[in-house]
Each structure stands twice: as C-alpha cells, then as structure tokens.
Amino acid sequence: MTSDEVAIRLEGVTKRFGDFVAVDDISLDIRQGEFFSLLGPSGCGKTTTLRMIAGFEDPSEGSIFLEGVDVDRLPPYRRNVNTVFQNYALFPHLNVEKNVAFGLKRKRLPKKEIEQRVHEALRMVELQERGAAKPNELSGGMQQRVALARALVNLPAVLLLDEPLGALDLKLRRQMQLELKHIHEDVGITFIYVTHDQEEALTMSDRIAVMNRGRVEQVGVPEELYESPATRFVAGFIGVSNFIEGPIERRNGGGVMRWDEGQRVIVGAPAGMSLGNEVALSVRPEKIRLLEMHEQAPEEQCLLLGTVRDVVYLGMTTQYKVDVPVLGRQFTVLEQNVKVASDQTLWEAGERAQLSWHPYHNRVLPPGGEAEHTEEGV
Amino acid sequence: MIQKGEDLLSGGAAASAPAEPGLVGRGLARLRGRRFLVANILLAPTTMWLVLFMVLPLLVVLVYSFGSRGAFGDVVLGFSLHNYAKVFSPLWFPIILRSFGFAAVATLLTLAMGYPLAYFIAMYGGRRKSLYLILIMLPFWTSYLIRTYSWIVILRSQGVVNTVLTSLGVINDPLNLLNTRFSVILGLTYGFLPFMTLPLYASLEKLDKSLIEAAQDLGASRLWTLLTVTVPLSLPGIVAGTLLVFIPAVGDFVTPDLLGGPDQTMIGNVIQSQFLSTRDWAYGSALSFSLMAILLVAILLYVRKVGAEELG
Numbered sequence: 001m002t003s004d005e006v007a008i009r010l011e012g013v014t015k016r017f018g019d020f021v022a023v024d025d026i027s028l029d030i031r032q033g034e035f036f037s038l039l040g041p042s043g044c045g046k047t048t049t050l051r052m053i054a055g056f057e058d059p060s061e062g063s064i065f066l067e068g069v070d071v072d073r074l075p076p077y078r079r080n081v082n083t084v085f086q087n088y089a090l091f092p093h094l095n096v097e098k099n100v101a102f103g104l105k106r107k108r109l110p111k112k113e114i115e116q117r118v119h120e121a122l123r124m125v126e127l128q129e130r131g132a133a134k135p136n137e138l139s140g141g142m143q144q145r146v147a148l149a150r151a152l153v154n155l156p157a158v159l160l161l162d163e164p165l166g167a168l169d170l171k172l173r174r175q176m177q178l179e180l181k182h183i184h185e186d187v188g189i190t191f192i193y194v195t196h197d198q199e200e201a202l203t204m205s206d207r208i209a210v211m212n213r214g215r216v217e218q219v220g221v222p223e224e225l226y227e228s229p230a231t232r233f234v235a236g237f238i239g240v241s242n243f244i245e246g247p248i249e250r251r252n253g254g255g256v257m258r259w260d261e262g263q264r265v266i267v268g269a270p271a272g273m274s275l276g277n278e279v280a281l282s283v284r285p286e287k288i289r290l291l292e293m294h295e296q297a298p299e300e301q302c303l304l305l306g307t308v309r310d311v312v313y314l315g316m317t318t319q320y321k322v323d324v325p326v327l328g329r330q331f332t333v334l335e336q337n338v339k340v341a342s343d344q345t346l347w348e349a350g351e352r353a354q355l356s357w358h359p360y361h362n363r364v365l366p367p368g369g370e371a372e373h374t375e376e377g378v
Numbered sequence: 379m380i381q382k383g384e385d386l387l388s389g390g391a392a393a394s395a396p397a398e399p400g401l402v403g404r405g406l407a408r409l410r411g412r413r414f415l416v417a418n419i420l421l422a423p424t425t426m427w428l429v430l431f432m433v434l435p436l437l438v439v440l441v442y443s444f445g446s447r448g449a450f451g452d453v454v455l456g457f458s459l460h461n462y463a464k465v466f467s468p469l470w471f472p473i474i475l476r477s478f479g480f481a482a483v484a485t486l487l488t489l490a491m492g493y494p495l496a497y498f499i500a501m502y503g504g505r506r507k508s509l510y511l512i513l514i515m516l517p518f519w520t521s522y523l524i525r526t527y528s529w530i531v532i533l534r535s536q537g538v539v540n541t542v543l544t545s546l547g548v549i550n551d552p553l554n555l556l557n558t559r560f561s562v563i564l565g566l567t568y569g570f571l572p573f574m575t576l577p578l579y580a581s582l583e584k585l586d587k588s589l590i591e592a593a594q595d596l597g598a599s600r601l602w603t604l605l606t607v608t609v610p611l612s613l614p615g616i617v618a619g620t621l622l623v624f625i626p627a628v629g630d631f632v633t634p635d636l637l638g639g640p641d642q643t644m645i646g647n648v649i650q651s652q653f654l655s656t657r658d659w660a661y662g663s664a665l666s667f668s669l670m671a672i673l674l675v676a677i678l679l680y681v682r683k684v685g686a687e688e689l690g
Contacts, residue, residue, distance in 0.1 A: 054591075054595060055594075056591055056594075075594065075599075076591070076594040076595050077594045077595070077596075077597045077598055077599055081595075082595055082596065083591075083592070083595045085588050085591070085592060087586075087588060089586065089588040089589050089591065089592035090592075091589060091592070091593075091607060091611075092589075092611070093610045093611055102593070102596045102598070102606075103596035103597050106596060106597040106598050106602065107597060150596070151595075151596075154596065154597070
C-alpha cells in the first residue's frame with residue numbers, strides 16, 4: 001500500500017511499565033477508511049496500544065505516524081484523533097449538546113456551524129430529541145451513542161474505540177455493532193476498535209490484529225484469521241480448534257502422521273516443514289465428519305478413531321466432544337443437522353466413531369508457542 | 379428504537395403499579411413507619427446534644443440580646459431593640475467590613491494554595507496519598523493558640539524573619555511585620571488552610587480521571603481542561619472549603635488579638651470584649667446574632683449563585 005493510503009503506521013512500538021512489557025515491538029499499517037480491530041485477551045496490550053495512538057501514553061521505543069507525520073511527544077489535544085472511552089467519560093456537568101459541542105468549541109468555530117454540526121451528529125446517533133438531557137438521565141446505550149457523537153462530530157482522521165460496547169447487554173451490543181458498522185460506512189473515517197470479543201471483531205472489522213502478551217500474533221481479514229490461523233494462539237482464540245501433534249514422515253510430496261488401525265493425518269508440504277520432526281496442526285470442528293465404524297473413509301482423507309463423550313444439540317448444529325485416544329485429547333466436532341429428523345437419533349455418548357476430514361483443512365502451526373486457548377464458543 | 383423499548387417498559391410498570399393500591403399502600407405505610415423509627419433512633423444522640431449545647435445556649439443569647447446591661451455587668455431581661463440599633467452604628471461598620479474583607483482575602487489565599495495542593499495529592503499522590511493527608515492534618519496536634527503564638531516569634535522585630543534578613547544584609551532595619559493587616563491575614567490563611575484543602579481533595583479524588591483524558595482528547599489544553607472540566611466538577615469541594623474557611627474566619631478573634639494591632643480589630647474581638655471586658659452581655663448577644671444573620675444571608679446568596687452555575 002502507498003504511504004498516502006496509510007492512516008496510522010506503528011513502527012517497532014514498545015511500551016514498558018517498569019519491568020513489565022505491555023506492548024512488545026509492534027509494527028502495523030492501518031489503511032485510510034478501514035475498520036481495524038485490535039483483538040486479544042485482557043492484558044494483551046491492545047488498550048495500551050490505543051492509548052499510545054491517542055497520546056495518553058508515550059511509547060518507550062518506536063514511532064507512531066498519523067497520516068504520515070510522526071506524532072511523538074505530540075500531546076493528545078494536538079492529535080487529529082478522537083476516542084470513544086470504555087466508560088464513555090461523558091462530562092456529567094454538561095448536557096448532551098454541550099458534551100458533543102465540546103471539541104468544536106475548542107476549535108473556535110462559528111456558533112452557527114457548531115450548532116449545525118452538533119445537530120447533525122445527534123441525528124446520526126438518533127438522539128436529536130435528547131440534546132438538553134444530562135448524561136446521567138440517559139440509559140447506557142444512549143450514553144454510548146452520545147460518546148460516539150461527541151468524538152465523530154470533530155471529523156478526526158482516526159476514531160479510536162476502546163471496548164465501547166463492553167458495558168451493554170448482549171442484545172443491545174448486537175444492535176450497536178450493526179449501527180457502528182453503518183456509521184463507519186457513512187462517515188468513511190478510519191476506525192480502530194479494541195475488543196476482547198472475537199465474535200464482535202469478526203462481525204465488524206475489515207481487518208483484525210490478534211494480540212497476545214504485547215505482541216501481534218497475526219493480522220488479516222476475518223476469514224483469513226479463522227481459516228488460516230498463523231499461530232496456535234490465534235487458532236485457539238478465534239473460534240475453536242482441534243490440535244494434533246506428532247512426528248511426521250514423508251509421503252509423495254507431503255507428509256503423513258500414522259498410528260495403528262489405519263489412523264492417519266495427511267499434510268501438504270509447507271515451506272520450512274522438516275520431515276521426521278514433531279509437527280503441530282490445527283483443524284476446525286466443522287471440517288470434521290463423524291463416520292460409523294463400518295463406513296469406509298476414502299484413502300486420501302485424514303482419519304482418527306474416537307469415542308463420543310458429550311452431545312450438545314444446538315438446533316442448526318450439534319456439537320460433539322470426542323475422545324481421541326491416540327492423541328490423548330478431546331476433539332470438538334460440529335455437524336450440521338441435515339440428516340437428523342424426528343425419527344432419527346444423533347450420535348450418543350459412549351459410541352465409537354471415525355473422525356474424517358480432508359487434508360486441505362489442516363493448518364500447520366509454527367513450533368512452540370502458546371498453549372491452546374480454552375475459551376469456549378465459536 | 380432503544381428509547382421506545384425502554385419507554386414501553388417503564389410505561390408498563392407505571393400502568394400496572396396502581397392495580398392493587400390497597401395492599402401496596404399499606405405495605406409502604408408500614409415501611410415508612412419503620413424507617414421513621416430507625417431514623418429517630420440513629421439521630422437521637424446528636425439531636426439531644428445539639429439541643430442541650432447549641433439550641434438552648436443560642437436561645438439564652440437571643441433572650442439576652444433584647445435585654446440591657448445591669449449596673450454590675452449583669453443582664454436585665456426585657457424587650458428592647460436598642461442593642462440591635464447600636465449594632466448598625468457607624469462605629470462598628472468599618473470593623474464588620476474589615477472582618478469580611480480579611481476573611482474573604484484569607485479564603486481566596488487558602489483556595490489559591492489549597493487547590494494546587496489538593497490537585498497534586500489527588501492526581502499524583504499515588505501510594506503516598508495518606509502520608510500527605512496526615513502531613514496536612516499534623517498541625518492540629520498542636521493547639522491553634524500555640525500555633526498562632528509561634529507566628530509572633532517568627533514575625534516580631536527580633537523574630538526569625540527579621541534576624542535572617544538583617545544578617546544576610548538584605549535589610550538594615552527590621553521590617554514591621556507583626557500587628558499589621560499582613561500578619562492577621564497570614565495567620566488566618568495559615569490556620570484555615572487544612573479546612574480548604576481537605577474538602578477540595580475529597581472532591582478531586584473522586585473525580586473520574588478519564589474525564590480529563592476525554593477533554594484533552596477533544597482538543598482541550600491542560601489549562602482549558604482545568605477551567606472547563608476539573609474546576610466545575612470540583613465545585614462542591616470549592617463551596618465546602620470556602621464556607622469552612624470563611625465562616626470561622628469572619629468571627630475569629632484569636633488571630634487578630636495575637637497577630638494584629640488596634641487597627642486590625644475584627645468583629646470577633648468586639649464581641650469578645652463586650653462579654654469579657656465591657657461586661658455588656660446583652661449588647662454582645664445582639665452583636666453575635668447580627669453577625670450570624672449577615673453571614674446567613676451572605677452564605678445563602680453565595681450557595682445560590684454557585685449552585686446555579688453548577689446546574690447551568
């Protein structure tokens with residue numbers, strides 16, 4: 001991408017608090033007009049990164065470029081970015097209109113223009129009726145929208161959002177996600193969105209940076225992160241993954257792991273994979289099919305034997321937990337309920353089954369790395 | 379959309395509430411009766427204390443203020459307004475004015491010093507917050523009288539300040555610091571500074587720090603943030619602090635007595651002398667009540683003005 005398409009560039013940004021490294025050598029390019037999410041568990045450094053962009057923290061090392069200009073040592077009030085804070089941080093002594101007008105008044109714009117822009121901003125978040133209300137007279141969702149209007153009315157180069165929906169209940173959060181997305185499309189401003197909620201990030205973002213322990217694990221579009229996780233952490237944090245480890249042997253142009261009773265996991269040959277060594281793979285639950293023991297899996301498919309332990313019927317799908325003895329771990333398998341009718345039974349706990357999937361779905365993970373993330377849910 | 383849903387909800391709740399007024403009403407009445415009882419038990423000790431040692435003495439003073447001085451300094455009860463007529467004599471007018479002037483200057487000085495101090499402790503105190511607060515309260519371990527006396531040692535002609543300045547050659551003749559307007563205001567400011575700092579600290583401490591970040595995020599410089607966010611939001615502390623300093627400062631008699639000369643007499647000294655040297659208790663009572671009335675009006679005006687700003 002050319003430099004004028006980049007809204008924010010982070011170059012080797014590190015932030016230390018005493019001995020603790022909150023952000024560890026991050027480099028990122030965020031495009032103009034992009035909805036970009038920083039996703040990771042709490043304490044991964046995503047909020048610190050956002051605060052450095054806003055100017056509330058100075059990087060210990062590295063540089064931040066805003067529209068091509070190094071903003072090092074530029075105080076927050078001189079940066080063309082605005083923030084939507086996690087707790088909204090609305091001024092309790094000012095009414096909604098004055099909250100929204102705060103930034104514009106500072107720019108000494110003509111009164112007429114301020115009034116007009118405040119009005120427009122409040123209309124955008126559908127609060128034009130509540131301009132005279134004090135923040136504490138509004139519900140959480142409304143306060144959230146005032147905070148959004150207060151930031152957006154200044155037409156910043158970049159809008160920073162720090163877990164803005166964290167305090168809302170699930171239903172309201174879903175609704176606000178869509179609204180935010182629409183507003184983003186309308187205003188065309190670059191959004192940087194911090195969240196720990198992978199579903200939220202996948203729903204809203206153009207691109208996502210997955211962060212862990214102060215580092216960026218992977219940057220990509222949602223589909224890329226889900227289908228081709230680059231690290232074990234990403235595979236476990238975004239959605240659910242099944243992990244397979246074992247020594248690998250050569251097999252016409254690729255590799256294969258073999259166990260007794262014909263169990264096998266076939267791998268293509270990605271660059272840098274040395275045969276004979278331990279290899280770690282991940283495969284998504286919905287890619288695996290459960291076969292009856294008497295069924296014959298095609299030779300070119302991966303095959304493992306297991307015992308069904310848990311059956312959770314989810315309506316559209318059924319989730320199985322299957323013990324796989326050769327790996328000593330439990331697999332998650334998600335099946336569409338296309339075959340299930342009222343007179344048919346699902347798999348039952350205790351039944352033996354074959355797990356089968358196409359080698360195409362195997363993702364080779366770099367060696368070592370984080371132990372798998374155990375958070376549930378897709 | 380969201381708004382509508384909530385309106386519907388609250389509307390529904392409001393509509394269903396009066397459905398069974400008898401039951402709910404009786405329950406509420408019982409609850410109210412119980413609360414009333416608990417409140418009375420909790421307030422009883424303070425109420426008795428205040429009635430015995432505040433309301434009754436005040437009533438005595440009020441009754442005295444309508445009487446007159448007996449031949450031997452005793453009080454002859456009666457009903458006459460001549461004491462109050464004398465209060466507004468031109469004789470006391472400059473003294474009352476001076477009392478309010480000194481108190482106002484001292485209040486402004488304590489505010490000017492206390493605000494940065496409280497701000498520092500609240501924002502940058504970190505782990506040392508309690509230590510700083512203890513240091514602020516430390517002077518209370520010594521009597522106000524002794525602390526005021528020690529200013530005499532510092533300020534008199536052969537005092538600490540003059541000795542140091544003379545020996546350094548900055549001045550040849552000792553400065554006349556004691557028994558001046560300067561020394562009285564200094565004493566008042568020194569004595570009442572903690573009463574300003576502590577309520578300011580309390581209101582700054584609970585101020586949401588993210589509001590300051592929000593203001594800066596929206597383009598406000600540090601000064602503008604202070605003026606438009608921090609100060610308005612710490613207004614309750616400012617009001618409490620100014621009242622806690624101003625009211626006792628107006629009526630103070632120890633400081634002008636020890637640190638001031640005859641030209642620094644404040645209304646507190648006048649009242650004190652009516653009771654102790656002139657022994658005209660009736661007149662002293664009238665002066666006391668008049669001072670209270672003037673202060674009350676001033677406070678009401680002030681609170682209304684500031685309160686209105688806070689709401690606006």
